[in-house]
């Protein structure tokens with residue numbers, strides 16, 4: 081095994097069993113862990129407070145306890161996350177930070193606070209608009225509030241130096257992750273089909289200092305990004321949507337003759353985009369990133385921001401086909417879908433919609449659908 | 458919110474019928490004609506969300522149009538399934554809010570009970586009711602190529618923070634600037650104050666109408682309130698609305714003096730939670746009445762006047778930031794329980810009926826916890842009906858009937 085294979089194997093192990101990793105890292109480092117559900121969680125503040133931010137992905141298995149708190153018409157991330165909490169599977173968490181996103185998360189936050197039994201519960205009710213001066217001012221206020229909440233909940237002081245260090249760390253991490261995306265996009269067969277998935281998932285749960293080093297080594301070992309797309313004769317696929325919790329999807333698309341080369345997923349590239357200014361006020365700098373990076377459909381930058389991004393990337397990355405991955409009952413994404421599909425049609429690129437239910441479709445069925453789609457490209 | 462034809466909502470036998478209904482229909486018909494002919498009359502039309510601040514629009518002489526009200530009409534006229542399916546064919550998931558689905562389908566096909574809403578000149582979206590409206594209004598803004606103003610009212614989990622209050626306040630002035638730009642003239646603040654005073658007067662009268670239900674037997678039921686709510690939502694801040702509710706209040710008081718009950722032989726008094734099931738209001742009203750049960754009050758129609766204590770009519774604009782942020786569904790369910798407690802006590806309710814409305818996640822998620830709190834803390838029986846406000850495909854009649862019967866049996870025992 082060469083160096084990058086070793087690192088990727090480690091990421092895969094963590095991605096396959098993040099909870100086991102959480103228990104281990106907690107034991108080894110003595111650090112506290114705070115859970116979060118959404119890429120608007122101000123991780124830089126959590127990191128600066130000395131905790132490990134730990135992203136929750138929910139579960140799709142045996143939803144029972146959550147049934148008595150949540151109706152069936154809410155997404156599997158919300159139901160699965162609560163199930164894990166109620167079953168004690170998240171006993172390694174010291175608390176949770178809830179940034180405001182969609183209606184379901186908004187209600188989950190209170191259900192969680194009243195039932196999940198963690199010591200720390202922080203609501204970050206961020207603005208929904210990211211495009212006006214008053215919203216920006218409010219965003220800065222909210223982040224300041226979260227900082228104060230973290231300080232009092234954890235009995236720590238977060239200094240400007242702590243923040244500056246955390247910001248540098250996150251810039252490193254995000255720049256490595258972005259390079260990894262670029263590398264794969266230019267040269268899709270350089271990595272195993274689900275390597276990026278594993279890396280992203282691990283990146284959202286790992287001790288970030290350890291992660292940053294691993295990523296640096298990974299990128300060194302993989303070499304520099306090419307300037308030309310390497311032709312493989314296979315179809316170039318982009319994933320668009322919210323979260324992808326199905327590692328298998330990458331393998332199945334691969335078997336069906338496609339390379340996933342780009343995405344705008346919330347557990348994908350959206351996490352990695354946006355650099356934070358390293359000079360100036362750190363809180364203001366963190367706030368600025370949210371309005372400059374790729375937008376989530378639960379937030380508003382303009383009525384066309386997401387479509388513009390997708391349309392541009394489809395051209396720029398020479399995409400042959402777009403697979404829309406929507407979690408069933410996820411309103412923000414479902415509202416955007418007809419418009420996004422229309423734009424992709426207009427770019428003369430084919431697309432298909434895969435709705436992910438609580439129980440994902442059987443592998444065979446997915447393979448047939450992907451094969452039919454890719455053959456058609 | 459209301460069926461302009463009133464056909465499915467008006468409940469009870471002739472002598473129990475509320476006479477003001479015809480006046481209400483007249484006003485609403487006139488209003489829709491004005492809205493439909495706004496262009497010819499040189500008036501602007503704004504689409505606005507049901508929880509949004511309509512008062513500045515009224516002060517600027519803009520005609521407000523409510524897609525949600527339209528959604529309710531679609532539901533009451535039982536056109537929901539067809540329109541929702543049309544939206545689904547356009548790619549909108551069948552799990553999205555049925556108001557949004559029905560309304561988007563109407564905009565594209567000019568279908569529905571009134572052949573589509575008049576086209577907007579601009580849009581005003583206040584997310585104090587849900588995040589759905591943000592996405593829905595983005596769709597509408599793209600469809601009509603019109604400007605969209607978003608009034609962002611941060612959700613209140615435990616308390617409304619000062620910075621959130623300031624943020625909403627800043628936006629109220631941004632809203633007025635936006636209107637000035639769209640209308641090409643300045644806001645007349647004297648006029649704005651008048652509208653504010655009228656709005657508060659209307660809200661007080663509306664609350665007084667709802668409060669007549671504290672009388673036993675109640676002269677009014679939630680099913681009537683669903684209908685009569687129309688003006689407090691759409692034309693709040695106008696004289697016509699104030700006059701209408703004065704008349705309605707007089708009629709209710711008259712019914713009380715003549716001892717006219719909405720449900721003859723009223724024995725059980727229930728509280729309703731969530732939006733109405735528009736296509737089945739008559740059926741539900743009859744069903745409960747057959748058990749001598751009257752739905753005396755609900756969390757939905759009282760949402761608008763529920764924030765009255767936070768409004769100062771003489772400083773209307775200044776208090777808008779609090780009053781528009783603190784509406785019933787923009788607060789956590791541990792804050793909701795306090796409001797429920799107040800209502801249960803005030804109306805002396807024997808039980809709570811909750812509509813778990815798959816269209817409306819912010820209203821419905823959390824209901825199971827709320828139900829448990831009501832049973833534990835307030836010790837009254839509760840019933841949950843799983844349905845949808847507009848999309849009839851989610852109404853399982855026989856199952857719901859059985860559940861209502863069983864619930865009423867517990868109440869009686």
Ligand code: SF4
Pocket residue numbers: 155156157158181182183184185322323378407409410411412413
């Ligand atoms: S944005 Fe969508 S996927 Fe995320 S929590 Fe909300 S409903 Fe679920």
Ligand code: SF4
Pocket residue numbers: 525554555556557586587588589590732816817818819820
């Ligand atoms: S989601 Fe609920 S509050 Fe929002 S528009 Fe639909 S019914 Fe109304």
